[in-house]
Amino acid sequence: MENFKSFHGTITMINDFWTNASGEGLGCYKLISVQNEYGDLVNFVVSPSTYFVDHVTLSVGDRVTGFYDGNAPVPLIFPPQYRALVMARDTSYQNVKVDYFNSQLVSSDNTLKLNIGPYTQILLENNQLFTNNPTNRNLIVVYGPTTRSIPAQTTPYKIIVMC
Template sequence: MPNFSFVPLEGTIQNIRPFGDECCSSLVTLQTSEGTVTVVVSSDTYVISEVRLRRGMTVAAFYDAQVPVPLIYPPQYRAVILGRKQPNETITVDYFDETLTNNDNTLKLNVSPATDIVGSNGQPFRCSLADRLLIVYYTNATKSIPAQIVPRKIIVMC
């Protein structure tokens, strides 16, 4: 099992500006439910579906909790994954085991024939989802432990 922990930041884009002299990186200011945060979007950031970021767009950015962050205000995080978020939709990034349960045993996938399953390149993915890092889109979850979901979309990070 890989040793990582992705932390989500969900919010609305307030501003996008260049990150210093780095032509391939941007600082994206998000208004979250807890205040303002800045997210570094670099050439290493996986932007889901290569969506063009715009002010007013609601997004979910994920950073690696094991990577140090500067002690500045507003907080600044380096996004590993960033995606557009639809209303009432949740996006999660985690490693799922052979039972399709995530790392901390809080979420279990019940994949349906209607679930759109693609690789990180956007092409159909027809192999096992077990023991992989997945980006999962869903709207409803049961109140059981682990919560069970029927994903709308799964992106397999190959």
């Protein structure tokens, strides 16, 4: 099971990333450097399979959150370098959470409970409708306001099922 972690900050650099010495795949992979408000720096390796929330194109100066698997091996270098699973551009009207949601649609860290409403879109990563139950799955959740309860509750705008 993936252990989703995130890092939030401002993009300081976007470069091509070489996947091997022959240059194969050059241009298909990007290295996105993100710096938070404390000056901490993280490099995200973005592959063709990285999911971009709302299918946005990122640029230097954008405020973003990158999600990665906290259990995946990483090279012992500075700054840390993680394989980005999901990238989201920060906006003032929506939040994004990537996590495993159980049969009650509560996140694995017990901080968010989903209440699916009649206007909640439930999609696959390829933007097609998901017609089954989204419980007990890894989900990308796009949502707005929450309650002040524990766990916080929300009716999401959109749920993307990670198959």
